[in-house]
Amino acid sequence: ENLTKHFATSKSLLPGSGRSVKAVDGVSFTVRKGETLAIVGESGCGKSTLARLVLRLIDPTGGTVRFHGQDIAAIPERSMRPLRARMQMIFQDPFASLNPRMTVAEILTEPMQVHKLGTRAQRRERMIELLELVGLTARHADRYPHEFSGGQRQRIGIARALAAGPELVIGDEPVSALDVSVQAQVINLLEDLKQRLGLTLVIISHDLAVVRHMSDRVGVMYLGKMVELADTQALFSSPRHPYTRALMSAVPLPDPEARPDRQLLEGDVPSPLNPPSGCRFHTRCPYVRDRCRTEEPVMGANDDDHGVACHFWREIDALPRPAAAAAR
Ligand code: SF4
Ligand code: MG
Numbered sequence: 001e002n003l004t005k006h007f008a009t010s011k012s013l014l015p016g017s018g019r020s021v022k023a024v025d026g027v028s029f030t031v032r033k034g035e036t037l038a039i040v041g042e043s044g045c046g047k048s049t050l051a052r053l054v055l056r057l058i059d060p061t062g063g064t065v066r067f068h069g070q071d072i073a074a075i076p077e078r079s080m081r082p083l084r085a086r087m088q089m090i091f092q093d094p095f096a097s098l099n100p101r102m103t104v105a106e107i108l109t110e111p112m113q114v115h116k117l118g119t120r121a122q123r124r125e126r127m128i129e130l131l132e133l134v135g136l137t138a139r140h141a142d143r144y145p146h147e148f149s150g151g152q153r154q155r156i157g158i159a160r161a162l163a164a165g166p167e168l169v170i171g172d173e174p175v176s177a178l179d180v181s182v183q184a185q186v187i188n189l190l191e192d193l194k195q196r197l198g199l200t201l202v203i204i205s206h207d208l209a210v211v212r213h214m215s216d217r218v219g220v221m222y223l224g225k226m227v228e229l230a231d232t233q234a235l236f237s238s239p240r241h242p243y244t245r246a247l248m249s250a251v252p253l254p255d256p257e258a259r260p261d262r263q264l265l266e267g268d269v270p271s272p273l274n275p276p277s278g279c280r281f282h283t284r285c286p287y288v289r290d291r292c293r294t295e296e297p298v299m300g301a302n303d304d305d306h307g308v309a310c311h312f313w314r315e316i317d318a319l320p321r322p323a324a325a326a327a328r
Helices: 047-054 104-114 120-133 150-162 180-197 208-214 232-237 242-249 290-294 313-317 323-327
Strands: 003-008 020-027 036-040 087-090 168-172 200-205 217-222 225-231 306-308
Touching: 003 047, 020 047, 020 225, 036 047, 036 208, 047 168, 047 200, 087 150, 104 120, 104 150, 120 150, 150 180, 180 200, 180 208, 200 208, 208 232, 217 232, 217 242, 225 232, 225 242
Parallel strands: 036 200, 036 217, 087 168, 168 200
Antiparallel strands: 003 020, 217 225, 225 306
16 A cells, blocks of 8 residues: 655755655555466566565565555564565575576575475475476476576476465566566466465566566556556456557567557656656657646556556547557
């Protein structure tokens, strides 16, 4: 609820020059048990920061995160451990996130040791189970990360995230470091694990094809704000926010002629150090009006069915929509 994360820049440590990067700026949403929620946006929009805030890997500047009703931002760090076992992260880069000096067996049993789960023999047994769960075998247990392919390493990363038996798993670009040919296998694995283990998934991604395939709902972020939140089907068939519409029409299609109303985003994403006033998208929005420059549009807290932060979405909605989503 109303999550905010401002990072101080080095200059702002000097008196009187208070500059901060508003990486996440007043974002509210709910993750429903058992769903896959995707958070999508261009790089730098704050989606990875949002993921870290939700797991409290970093502390928010403002706002609250409730897990089963409990405000986890208010829990002292030392009391977080039992909760951490229930909320885990899969990182983007399976090369950087696995310790090269640990065997797979050590990598997978470490979370169980940290959370004081089982005896040594039980942990070993569970470790083999985890390997099999992600499509590897006991043969792989005593090898080191460098002996595996990228896809296999991400399977190990996934097994590690599952080791302590989490309910909520957040994947931060879980397949974007992988070869395209391997991406589908890892996506299928995640979906299969979600079903078998009854997980709740949050997938952070810039890839609309991944998002569309995997998620039940999608939140779209732009410059630290969530600008639209809807069921995947509704978002792709009837995107409401001009930014979402532009994102979708930027996806390459084989036949550009089929999309006469293609909208391309002009200009760069403005700096989060000095975001535009009013609606943050106003510097790039094809529908911008005076009100957009001064008054910030907000998504209502109860707009969970199809929320949009745009003053004029109803009028824009009446205009011809990008063909991309409708055509596919
Ligand atoms: Fe565009 Fe204005 Fe809507 Fe922002 S509020 S998305 S600038 S029309
Ligand atoms: Mg990121």
